[in-house]
Amino acid sequence: MSDKPNYKETVFLPKTDFPMKAGLPQKEPLILAKWEEEDVYGQLRKARAGREKFILHDGPPYANGDIHIGHALNKTIKDMVVRTQSLLGKDVPYVPGWDCHGLPIEWKIEEQYRKKKRDKNDVPAKEFRAECRDYAAKWVKVQTEQFKRLGNIGDYDRPYLTMRPEAEAQIVAELFKFAETGQLYRGAKPVMWSPVEQTALADAEVEYEDLADSPQIDVAFEIVESKLSELVGAHAVVWTTTPWTIPVNQALAYGPEVDYVLAEGSQGEKWLVAESLFDAFQARIGSERSLTKGMRFKGTELAGTVARHPMHHLGGFYARPRPLLAGHFVTTDSGTGIVHMAPDHGEDDFELCKANGIDPVFAVMGDGRYRDDWPWLGGDDERRRSVINKPFNAPDGPICSDLREAGALLSASADYAHSYPHSWRSKAKVIYRCTPQWFIAIDRPLHHLDPKSLAEERWEEEGGEPNDNGGVDDFPTLREIAMDEIDRVRFVPEKGRRRIQAMVEGRPDWLISRQRAWGVPIALFVEKKTGELLVDPEVNARITAAIREEGVDAWDEARAAEFLGAGRDPDDYEMVRDILDVWFDSGSTHAFVLESGDWSEQRWPADLYLEGSDQHRGWFQSSLLESCGTRGRAPYEAVLTHGFTMDARGKKMSKSLGNTVNPLKVMETSGADIIRLWALSVDFTEDHRIGDEILKGVSDQYRKLRNNFRYMLGALDGFREDECVAPADMPELERYMLHQLSTLDHKLRRAVDDFDFNSYVRMLTDFANEELSAFFFDIRKDCLYCDAPGGLKRRSYRTLLDMLFHAMVRWLAPVLVFTTEEVWGTRYPDGGSVHLLEWPEIGDHRDEALAARWEKLIALREQVNEAIEPLRAEKKIRSSLQAEVTVDSREDPTLLEELFITSTVHPGTQLSVTPTDHAKCGRCWRHLPEVKEDGDLCARCEEVLK
Template identity: 70%
Template sequence: MSEKPDYKDTVFLPKTDFPMKAGLPAKEPGILAQWQDEDLYGQLREARAGREKFIFHDGPPYANGEIHIGHALNKVLKDMVVRSQSLLGKDAPYVPGWDCHGLPIEWKVEEKYRKKKLNKDEVPAKEFRAECRAYAQQWVDVQREQFKRLGIQGDWDNPYLTMDFDAEATIVSELMKFAEAGNLYRGSKPVMWSPVEKTALAEAEVEYEDITSTQIDVAFEITESPIPELVGAHAVIWTTTPWTIPVNQALAYGPDVKYRLVSSNGKRCLVAEDLYQSFLVRTGASPSLSEALGEEPEKDRKHHFAGRVDGEPPLIKGSDLAGTVARHPMHHLGGFYAAPRPFLPGEFVTTESGTGLVHMAPDHGEDDFDLCKANGINPVFAVMDDGRYRDDWGWLGGNDDRRRAVINKPFNAAEGPICSDLREAGALLSASDDYEHSYPHSWRSKAKVIYRCTPQWFVPMDTDLPWLEPKSKEDKAWEGEGGAIDPSEETICAAPTLRERAMEEIERVEFFPEKGRNRIRSMVEGRPDWVLSRQRAWGVPITLFVKPDGTYLQDPAVNARVVNAVREEGVDAWDEGRKAEFLGNDHSPDDFEMVTDILDVWFDSGCTHVFTLESGRWPDQRWPADLYLEGSDQHRGWFQSSLLESCATRGRAPYDQVLTHGFTMDAKGKKMSKSLGNTVDPLKVMEQYGADIIRLWALSVDFTEDHRIGDEILKGVADQYRRLRNTFRYLLGALDGFVGDMGDASEVPELEIYVLALLADLDGKLKAALESYDFNTYTRLLVDFCNEDLSAFFFDIRKDSLYCDGPDDPKRNAYRTVLDLLFHALVRYAAPVLVYTSEEVWSTRYPDGGSVHLLEWPAVPGISADGERWTRLRALREKVTEAIEPLRREKTIRSSNEADVVVPAADVPEGFSDEDLAELFITASVTRSDSDTVTVTRSSESKCGRCWRLLPSVSEDGGLCDRCEKVVG
């Protein structure tokens, strides 16, 4: 018996050098090196010169430590924005930048001193700042390489740094605009203060953690009152900060709150009607809440209440407490403590917890400060910058051997010195170390912060901006330095204060997602004045000359000299030794003091739009930016500081759109923490999987919400990547040697027309996704199209034609022409997502074709098809596949090619013959019946030895069908 012929050499199998195994960790660095050698970013700038601009301004990461997975997500999203806009044909430059000043860097440098048991304050300031500058530069260089490894494309050789001399000079110049306009003032207000870091903190520098504190009830004896019954009674306050009792100066009541007298610990106590039950339980006056509510015997109840009338104690309206005076529990110490403590009406007093009476320490609370100031009571500045009472303070100051930092837990404990002294004075009614609540901490040192009243520099939120006066639309003065203000914006005249102007801009700017608008609106609406000053060394100085009366010099000539000096020498130029030089001949150095505070780093970063977009150092930039993009925490950080800085100096926001992302959690949805060991290191992920896998993950998740990452998630992303890679591998192989076109349009099969219609639909949806920065949808659409429409449908159906039709067959040629269109479209669509892989794909087909990242959005034929008809056809195809599968598992048939299928005639769309259905379903035959189910049997026809189809034209197994006979010849 002769052997059957082997026809494999006659089959046109795809050929490509593009490997199935990606090997990204080894391959990507070489591609990156090539981009750098060829100056790909420079080529792109040249290619897009003169096009419509899209300006994305990079929010500066902090130059401190290795990048983490949050950095990776953030930078990939930014890169996707810039690359996709460039793909759309726009000139979209990207200048990366870094925040380089501030406490985190200073703190790290101080750690070096602490390890050597040295005091940072003993080091010359210039030497210390030089170390901070070197530390920041070190991490800029490290992070730059790590960001580049992620495939982030930008002007990496020329980034902006807030510590560059030009940047520092610009920050000083912007500050001087505030000063010259009178939009700065020095005042004493309670601000968030870190006793560990010895500086004021902004809200954005604070995080909240759950802690357990000591709660105490303290009795203040009433000495005067228009209500005679109250004299000799005790007003009771409740607090979770015992350390503030030594600086108490008044008591606050709610004007509309009802109060009553109750008995506790042998005292007649004044508390709110709505809170007396919990007070009695807390102080042990009642064994249980039910007894406090009146369920105990009458003989016991009468000990709890004073002044009973007909079985009920009288109620006192809060407003009737006006004129009441108490004395401090430690009045016997004399001095500060001997002064009377007045009762003051406080609208902020509630009956949600405590006693309905609030002790007022204007040094340590915003409400306290405002109420006391309105009543002529000033702060006393008892707590020093390290959190201890000052040396001359009458209680727990000086040489008291119990002296500790006020935030020290033992100091505040129920058995600590404050509670012990109050207990000895007979004023402590209750004390327990069990109160759980949220409390602010410095996000750098992780130490608890306090509210501390100190002299600081502020930007007022509710003072009229003197330069924002109504002008005509034709007045070019509206345009500002950078063409900032559109003369058509009539609303600018209606917002004279910084808060009002910022609120109007919040309504104008587009937010993605929209909830970002509500978030920043609520923060700006209720925020206090902007605290600009910090008591540190590493930062841009507040370059003001202050007179003894507290006013500051507003001389443009002096300011210009300072700015020029900083531009030449950096922040070290602000030196006492140059005081006379800066002031010039018009001012006496003896009349002024140089401010030694530095600027809040949020002011630094709030000015980045100026020295990046307006300076001219990057000529392809322009002001304002189209888009800012950062994490949602930046609604209280960079988004807001940039908004306020720009509104105060230019009358509008420095951006037109704001895009925010959520935070990356671990696989279980928990916050990542090194202590929990659940962090994901992007550098290690790149070592294992490659940067394109991180990028695909970042652009696949719903980044607008908090999202997850973990080993299993990354494995799923890697599998998704393999499917996309295989799509490109198939296209490259199928297009080997392709040089033709579709030929006669009348001969183009309907399937190809349908796929081109799908491509056109995809094209429109992808553009729409980019317009709203919906990268999750963009990536999902691309992946689904490749997997479902191409690999599982189009490629699967047409592999028979590709492999077995003749080289010049019109159907095969039409198929390959469509594959060519798909290739050029898909490689461009994928380029912003899979930056390395798309380059590899493109260079495999076009070794001398330049970079894929220089290409623009594909020109896709605007072809349409009857989508509903094809949807019905594909649904029927799925039913057929499901019906064949059991026979495959049972090995009745080995492939769908061996199946004879009967389908419900009612399910077949019009226009498809049985032969069409057999080709589309990849079966031996398809017939129709009146049944409503699909039935499958094994075909009795012989199998073609070349194409393996079972057809009537094949005489015996191994013979050739008519088509293959013709091709083989």
């Protein structure tokens, strides 16, 4: 046993109560409770009162079920925006909100009814809506707690809800603005319709699924009249993947520039098809019908040709002639080059037939069945199943059977592969169905907006002059204003601009009506005699006031006379029963949140809207159109878009596949800070991944950051202000680290401005791991442990550690909201919340010349470490302190010994490393020439111990 003294108690080791083990699932709820008790959000509002504002308007999640990983990502990014802008000293009031109306909630209540064998139609509408309201309120409460558990800060005691009477009244008031300015109209057009949910759907409510077993049929229409006598008696062949639309066919369309041919069969049959599709047609009808090409002609020669429906023998509707019409949309990509027209069930069909005086017949009802009085397939329950379902729409179903019996079915199979629209919510197939609906016109001139002021504002921004064609007198359309605003608004990433541009540029009029019960009513009166919409500001004011007082239940037929006022007979007016598309609800939230007195700290327009990339066709667009149509500009200055979360293999998450990641379970096992660190570490502007291994990597990253804080807390034990050293008096290494800190400060500010949180987190973690733990802390641990407390080097190090602590705890506070609160409270138990602090004042200590010198020294250090490693691997030494280094450098050997953490450094012509023969100091463990034998003290340690 050695008789040397044990100097362990004389070393100044870091001392802290901050635990290495995080225990986040247990600690985070306690911290949350403390925030609630101390009203940290309220404190923050008071602390930032009067400062520059930054408004992030929350896009409303749907009040329907527990949150999923997409919610966690979205809300974490929003919280990061709020906290980083607040950290910069701005006043950032955040009002969370929820979408509460619409089909998903109504569908859930109907599901409950079906389980109880109840029919929704037997329940009074007011009672049904009350159940929907209660359901939404329940999930708002649940999701509120889940979002707060994620560490999100905001006015969760006063969220905005689209089902609040005040909100419903404002939504109706926004609708009236469109009505009063002539942008609103009712028209019969084919719209996406869900037979299962029995309502029209917006584009954003439709998704597409690849099908491989769709039907495809070729049907012959006998030509009975034509300028080309050779065509009379021949058959025009149409090809379709929707056999169910044949019963409502009213015309055929040909391509004017398409080359056609008469395909002649061996029995004298003649079929009209596009020449380029002749072979494909032959293949479908079978080789037993050997065809030859007969007469050829251009599509233009088909003008005036008339055919008859295969079921003409039924009379009535089917006895009418079916004209062949020129359709520029007809292509020869597939089919026969002749398209059958059903204006009830196709946009091109509707427009072409309308232009030729052919109107829809509304044969298909809301549940997808033909009307009882329809001459073909109506009245027989067995044959009236929903038109798109099997077996009705199959090659062996009643439609094809009847066509086959009539000799008009040339081919039928169920092997066609294509993409088919489905309802986003029910996952059921949808159809195009023509029904009377309410629309907002996109291309109608907006006479209520001053074109002069709008144009001059654009000219001023663009630095141009008025156009020569009198543009100042041209009233803009909603589409034109929206496109101009898309050009002006900032999009992050930039590709979002192109995405929404394409959508707005090509979109149809905005379909805003739905045929459901749970939603904001289209609270309008239509005069029965004329079909004219009643536009009366006084009537509208009475309706709005009633809804503000009582909610949507106020729109009741019993109150029609009250709303209409004296001088109008309620019997003369139709009270519209449709409800508004929920996208109109959410598109109006800027009006009742940013402009409303309920949240006086808000302001219009918002600085930022932030949602997933699907919202270019959803909330971003509905908000843009609503605001441009009523206010002449977008309700936001910038739009930030995130991608979607995939599983670890890059596949879309699905409960059926079992590859989902539940954020609630992750918080239970690992903590919310792990979810937050993941969400802000990925490049969320693109689609990104999550999985067990990915989260394990995030946890490792978290542990390193936590240990970084633990080291700083321990190293700063007992630190006092009178220890501080001015930057100019610090050693060179500290001044180099100040340069690094200043450089990082500038980069982080830029990342916040760019909403580049992936880079923000990466820069912080890299700085903590590489610049601090692996470099600065590693080099200075000897100084911290063994130098005299009053020594300049040790005081300089602790001064800089204090700066680093204050910077890192603030910078990471928006990311690791719970951990940084724990860190701050450990050092300052009475220091309040870390989230009340502002951006650290680093100052500009950048010194590029010093940085260039130290970059060379660091490169040399890396070379030395590589040279030492073989000796360590061969167990010739256990640590770098046992190594002697020869290096080609004129630097002070003492500086290099600190930098390399080695015994001694000798100047030489090439790099070499050998084990040292010097004895080890019993206190600092360095091997030095002055130490005579192991366990003795070096000169520094002797001086310190005196």
